[in-house]
Amino acid sequence: MNPTALLNIGWQRWRTHSILAVITVIGCYLAHLYAPYADLIYDLTYGCGYVAVILIAYSLLIGPYRLLWRKKNPVNINLRRDVGIWAGITGCIHVIAAIAMTTRGNIVYLFLRPKAEGIGYNLLLSPAGVSNNIGLVATIILVILLVLSNDYFLIKLKGKRWKFLQRFNYGLAVLAFIHTVLYQQLDNRSSTFVTFTYIFAIALLSIQLAGFFVSRTRRAKIRSPLQ
Ligand code: HEM
Incomplete structure (x- = not known):
């Protein structure tokens, strides 16, 4: 891979990356306004966590939007790719900050608990443990998609x-949603946050379904053009 090709992406993509960077900073600033006495790690955990969820959802809206308003949907759309890259970046910052905030170096206990016999581990099945393990699978998908986005x-x-x-992006969205909702319950997050998350998820699902039916109808028309 030619490293200079990474920088030679054209001004339009640079502009998209700059806007996404500003959105990330705004997300962290809003987290700061939400809890003014909390530290930077808190702002990064919540700001980047929510920005990542929103960007994953947004990346899934670009395909159906183009399908509903235009005819063609190419394999790679730069905007979708760049939004996915920033979902990956903010998701990774969230994970590092969340681990720094909640553990004192013992990362294993976020996901596993020691067996009663003292040898080996079991999966941690407390609500936080389930949420962390779901978050871990989501992070693995996020990192794989980030690496492939070039x-x-x-x-x-x-x-x-x-x-x-x-297409693993769909699974990623579901896992990120469950992880977020579980932590919202655990943190007693205000109903505004919870309602906003559910409305967002339902809207995303509806638009995805509409896109799916439009593309199926179009494919059927191409197969039998006389109908
Ligand atoms: C190994 C992976 C992950 C771990 C260990 C993790 C850990 C955490 C923790 C500990 C919290 C709560 C912080 C607290 O209440 O003190 C949290 C919240 C959150 N996480 Fe993650 N996370 C992971 C992956 C992800 C991913 C991939 C996303 C999004 C794509 C995400 C989105 C969120 C969001 C939006 C919240 C805030 C929920 C709320 O309002 O309470 N997390 N995460």
């Missing part, structure tokens, strides 16, 4: 295989 892998994996792997 021209090198787009060419190497060919369009179809690349697109297949990008």
Whole structure:
């Protein structure tokens, strides 16, 4: 991979990256306004956590939007790719900050608990443990998608295989939603946050379904053009 190609992405993509960076800073600032006496780690945990969830949802809206308003939907849309990259960046910052905030170096206890016999571990099945393990699977998908989000892998994996792997984004959205809702319950988050999260999820699901039916109808028309 040519490293200079990473910088040579055109001013439009630079502009998108700058806007997404500003959105991330605004997210952290809003977290600061929400809890003015909390520290930077708190702002990064909540600010970047919510920005990541919103960007994952937004990346899933770009495809159906184009499908509903325009005819073609190419394998790779730069905007979708750049939003996905920032979902990856903010998601990773959230994970590092959340681990720094909640553990004193013993990361294992976020996900596992020691067996009664003292040898080995079991999965931590408390609500926080379930939420952390779901978050962990989401993070693995997020990092894989982040690594694949460049021209090198787009060419190497060919369009179809690349697109297949990008579909893990749907699973990622579901896992991020469950992780967020579980922590909202645990943290007694205000009903505004919870309602906003559910409305967002229902809207996303509805638009995805509409996109799915439109693309199925169009494909059926192409197969039998006389109908
Ligand atoms: C190993 C992976 C992860 C771990 C260990 C983790 C850990 C945490 C923790 C500990 C909290 C609550 C902080 C507190 O109440 O003190 C939290 C909240 C949150 N996480 Fe994660 N997280 C992970 C992955 C993710 C991912 C991938 C996303 C989004 C894409 C995400 C989004 C959120 C959001 C939005 C909240 C705030 C929920 C609320 O309002 O209480 N997390 N996470």
